[in-house]
Amino acid sequence: MTKLSVNGKSMDVDVDPETPLLWVLRDTLGLTGTKFGCGMALCGACTVHLNGQPVRSCQTPISAVGDQPVTTIEGLSADHSHPVQQAWIELDVPQCGYCQSGQIMSATALLTEKPRPTDADIDAAMAGNICRCGTYQRIRAAIRRAAEIQSKA
Amino acid sequence: MSANPIHVSRRTFLGGLVIAIALPACKPGAKPAGENKIIESNAWLRIGTDDSITFLCDKSEMGQGVYTALPMLIAEELGVNLDRIKVEFAPAGDPYVNNLLGTQITGGSTSVRDGWEKLRTAGATARQLLVAAAAEQWGIDARSCSVENGVVVSPHRKKLRFGEVAEAAAKLPVPKEVALKPAHEFTLIGKSQRRKDTPSKVDGSCVYGIDVKLPGMLYAALAQSPVLKGTVKRFSGDKAQAMPGVVAVVQTSSGIAVVADSWWRARKARDVLEIEWDAGPNAALDDAKIAAILRKGAAGEGRVARHDGDAAAAIKGAARVVRADYELPLLAHATLEPQNCTADVRDDGVDLYVPTQVQQIAQGVAAKAAGVDAAKVKVHTTFLGGGFGRRLEVDFIPAAVEVSKAVRKPVKLLWTREDDMTHDAYRPPAFDQVAGAFDAKGNLVAWNLHLTGPSITARMFPSVTEKMVDPFAVEAASNYPYDVPNVHVDFKQQEIGIDVGYWRSVSHALNCFVAESFMDELAVSQKKSPLDFRMALLEKQPRFRQVLKLVARESRYGYPPKGCHHGLAVMEGYGTVMAMVVEIFLEGGKVQVRRTWCAVDCGQQINPDTVVAQVESSINFGLSALLWGEINIANGRVRQTNFHDYRVVRMSEAARIDTYVVGSDGPPGGIGEPATALVAPAVCNAIYEATGRRIRSLPLSRHKLA
Numbered sequence: 085m086t087k088l089s090v091n092g093k094s095m096d097v098d099v100d101p102e103t104p105l106l107w108v109l110r111d112t113l114g115l116t117g118t119k120f121g122c123g124m125a126l127c128g129a130c131t132v133h134l135n136g137q138p139v140r141s142c143q144t145p146i147s148a149v150g151d152q153p154v155t156t157i158e159g160l161s162a163d164h165s166h167p168v169q170q171a172w173i174e175l176d177v178p179q180c181g182y183c184q185s186g187q188i189m190s191a192t193a194l195l196t197e198k199p200r201p202t203d204a205d206i207d208a209a210m211a212g213n214i215c216r217c218g219t220y221q222r223i224r225a226a227i228r229r230a231a232e233i234q235s236k237a
Numbered sequence: 238m239s240a241n242p243i244h245v246s247r248r249t250f251l252g253g254l255v256i257a258i259a260l261p262a263c264k265p266g267a268k269p270a271g272e273n274k275i276i277e278s279n280a281w282l283r284i285g286t287d288d289s290i291t292f293l294c295d296k297s298e299m300g301q302g303v304y305t306a307l308p309m310l311i312a313e314e315l316g317v318n319l320d321r322i323k324v325e326f327a328p329a330g331d332p333y334v335n336n337l338l339g340t341q342i343t344g345g346s347t348s349v350r351d352g353w354e355k356l357r358t359a360g361a362t363a364r365q366l367l368v369a370a371a372a373e374q375w376g377i378d379a380r381s382c383s384v385e386n387g388v389v390v391s392p393h394r395k396k397l398r399f400g401e402v403a404e405a406a407a408k409l410p411v412p413k414e415v416a417l418k419p420a421h422e423f424t425l426i427g428k429s430q431r432r433k434d435t436p437s438k439v440d441g442s443c444v445y446g447i448d449v450k451l452p453g454m455l456y457a458a459l460a461q462s463p464v465l466k467g468t469v470k471r472f473s474g475d476k477a478q479a480m481p482g483v484v485a486v487v488q489t490s491s492g493i494a495v496v497a498d499s500w501w502r503a504r505k506a507r508d509v510l511e512i513e514w515d516a517g518p519n520a521a522l523d524d525a526k527i528a529a530i531l532r533k534g535a536a537g538e539g540r541v542a543r544h545d546g547d548a549a550a551a552i553k554g555a556a557r558v559v560r561a562d563y564e565l566p567l568l569a570h571a572t573l574e575p576q577n578c579t580a581d582v583r584d585d586g587v588d589l590y591v592p593t594q595v596q597q598i599a600q601g602v603a604a605k606a607a608g609v610d611a612a613k614v615k616v617h618t619t620f621l622g623g624g625f626g627r628r629l630e631v632d633f634i635p636a637a638v639e640v641s642k643a644v645r646k647p648v649k650l651l652w653t654r655e656d657d658m659t660h661d662a663y664r665p666p667a668f669d670q671v672a673g674a675f676d677a678k679g680n681l682v683a684w685n686l687h688l689t690g691p692s693i694t695a696r697m698f699p700s701v702t703e704k705m706v707d708p709f710a711v712e713a714a715s716n717y718p719y720d721v722p723n724v725h726v727d728f729k730q731q732e733i734g735i736d737v738g739y740w741r742s743v744s745h746a747l748n749c750f751v752a753e754s755f756m757d758e759l760a761v762s763q764k765k766s767p768l769d770f771r772m773a774l775l776e777k778q779p780r781f782r783q784v785l786k787l788v789a790r791e792s793r794y795g796y797p798p799k800g801c802h803h804g805l806a807v808m809e810g811y812g813t814v815m816a817m818v819v820e821i822f823l824e825g826g827k828v829q830v831r832r833t834w835c836a837v838d839c840g841q842q843i844n845p846d847t848v849v850a851q852v853e854s855s856i857n858f859g860l861s862a863l864l865w866g867e868i869n870i871a872n873g874r875v876r877q878t879n880f881h882d883y884r885v886v887r888m889s890e891a892a893r894i895d896t897y898v899v900g901s902d903g904p905p906g907g908i909g910e911p912a913t914a915l916v917a918p919a920v921c922n923a924i925y926e927a928t929g930r931r932i933r934s935l936p937l938s939r940h941k942l943a
């Protein structure tokens with residue numbers, strides 16, 4: 085049994101210790117908002133927060149998680165009220181949407197660290213997130229918009 | 238106004254109105270859809286007595302926005318706000334056949350074009366019936382009534398909700414003809430609406446194929462032959478079977494599957510399978526062989542796609558002939574969601590949960606794999622994590638069905654990224670020979686394009702290529718827009734031993750690169766500006782002139798900032814005409830695409846914000862291919878395996894894109910694909926401006942330019 089804390093809830097899971105966090109979230113806990121894109125830390129679709137830091141859950145074995153809190157896209161807000169979600173909705177960022185959980189988790193981590201990111205900050209923080217639908221221009225604009233919403237909140 | 242194809246179900250759905258659309262009368266083998274034959278399963282629109290309005294979306298949502306644009310067409314005529322319409326994905330079935338393509342298919346940028354009349358007519362018919370039912374109840378003339386967001390209103394402001402009259406409406410005769418609104422009365426169409434699927438895509442609740450979960454479901458990972466089209470000679474699953482969680486090892490028609498209680502365990506156990514492969518006919522295939530096959534295959538005439546005047550004779554007698562050969566590589570689709578399928582094979586039938594662009598074809602292969610009638614297979618289409626043509630293929634479906642049948646449980650079969658990259662139906666490579674001829678006065682008198690490559694359509698829809706040249710091999714070539722008296726285009730089909738597939742914009746991306754790069758070569762040969770040279774040959778093409786002028790003005794074409802260079806391209810595809818200007822600079826010898834301007838005439842827009850989004854998406858898709866896109870084959874195996882060696886554009890590399898859509902109420906054109914095709918020629922034309930180097934093969938990384 086491994087103890088986990090996901091989206092503010094503690095739980096026990098019975099999985100092989102080397103199982104990547106991604107598959108525990110998706111297949112054991114049913115939190116399928118976190119996506120599988122490459123399995124090699126190349127695409128960012130599986131990005132979650134571990135202790136508030138963005139990590140690629142496909143490369144994070146469950147044994148390395150310990151009691152550090154995990155936040156997934158499902159834990160961001162109950163009602164789309166997170167500034168990043170608001171901005172994403174306002175600008176209709178997603179197309180197929182498959183990358184967007186990961187994009188949003190990277191963006192929220194960025195905005196926590198740097199409430200007013202520059203273009204270079206955005207490039208750096210989002211470099212690990214591929215969007216095959218090419219929504220980058222809107223992601224950039226939505227990060228700026230989220231920064232604005234966040235600063236007014 | 239044509240005869241109304243709409244039928245109304247006498248069988249009520251939860252006591253309501255069900256609108257169905259009759260099969261096109263010309264479809265061979267199709268039975269006329271008598272009213273009593275219409276059942277819930279071929280409905281398009283259900284209006285419940287509880288006021289619910291459900292649209293069964295016949296197209297797959299893969300990012301292109303059909304989940305919003307198509308119900309807009311219904312809502313416009315039905316007289317309800319868009320948020321009143323609930324969208325469900327339609328099952329497989331003839332009523333949902335794409336009239337432009339002949340089977341149920343989401344592709345070819347046809348979704349709006351196919352639905353344009355059909356869905357507005359469905360909405361208008363429902364509205365007319367509902368109004369008639371209300372008017373009858375009031376004993377007044379239906380023409381005096383109006384509709385306000387799902388409520389029929391009498392001249393004296395009496396009101397009946399759609400739900401209150403749905404049952405009565407279902408009993409009325411279907412109007413023989415319905416009038417559709419003229420464009421100037423549109424209240425929704427042409428006005429940007431928020432995408433209906435966005436909220437579910439920012440909170441993780443949107444269900445893609447990979448997210449399907451059924452009670453008792455098992456998970457499967459599949460080992461496929463590393464050499465394309467190889468087969469299993471012998472194998473042992475003993476070691477895999479002994480791994481934790483493994484339930485079974487199953488030989489399928491596409492390789493050996495490991496079935497386990499979690500996908501990760503199945504995937505781990507796959508590593509210890511012992512398989513001896515028969516490499517098959519491609520054992521020695523590689524890039525050089527493919528290139529040689531195409532060059533050799535180019536000899537002789539192909540099937541003719543366009544023949545105006547006599548290009549051969551004009552070239553012979555010309556004062557000056559310019560010739561060039563162009564080459565294009567294989568490409569992978571690399572949808573971000575890897576291929577997957579969940580199958581539940583039971584004695585009473587099969588349920589298939591699958592992100593697919595082709596429900597009926599999926600149903601057919603699943604039925605065959607399960608050994609049942611197609612009617613026994615229910616296809617549940619999920620959201621698609623990208624399509625780009627990859628999910629027109631059904632290669633990932635039979636194995637899921639076979640495994641479920643073997644273990645008698647629902648099974649989700651999921652490919653890894655590596656499986657996906659190495660077992661795609663790749664975009665066909667090409668070897669193309671092009672020539673232009675000038676008379677003594679410098680007039681372009683002939684244009685000849687001889688295309689050589691494998692045919693996708695010959696494999697997927699052989700009945701089409703039995704009769705004619707593969708129409709999806711000669712796009713952006715057979716419709717050569719320039720006013721030249723002698724034009725010849727032919728396509729020489731040359732297979733290469735591996736499967737090729739439709740890839741966003743299909744042959745537009747191949748042929749536009751050749752045609753529009755070569756237009757610049759021709760302009761240069763006459764010392765003319767690429768823009769002026771084109772304009773002079775487009776006197777009879779007002780749509781082309783309009784977008785070229787617009788994009789040239791907005792980009793200040795010809796006056797790039799210091800150190801930057803412009804390139805342009807123009808094309809018609811899917812009924813849409815677009816022109817593009819790019820601004821590049823070279824940094825350490827590498828091309829940086831700084832800005833992109835795109836002017837678009839796509840006829841009547843449905844959801845303008847989606848039009849812009851699709852242009853942006855297509856441009857980045859084309860840019861990835863241009864910069865680094867190539868699949869290399871060595872010993873019959875694909876060398877690229879994941880995103881480290883199949884690079885795609887990331888945030889800092891994405892283009893800044895400005896899109897300008899010209900107002901038009903012409904019929905809608907396709908928008909999900911065409912812009913993809915203009916990126917390569919526009920950038921390569923800019924590279925010529927910058928360096929004097931003419932790029933005739935891709936990607937740019939091969940030339941050390943990316």
Ligand code: FES
Pocket residue numbers: 119120121122123124125126127128129130131140141142143
């Ligand atoms: S799935 Fe983890 S980075 Fe791609």
Ligand code: FES
Pocket residue numbers: 178179180181182183184214215216217218219300573622623
């Ligand atoms: S929205 Fe499709 S991959 Fe990003």
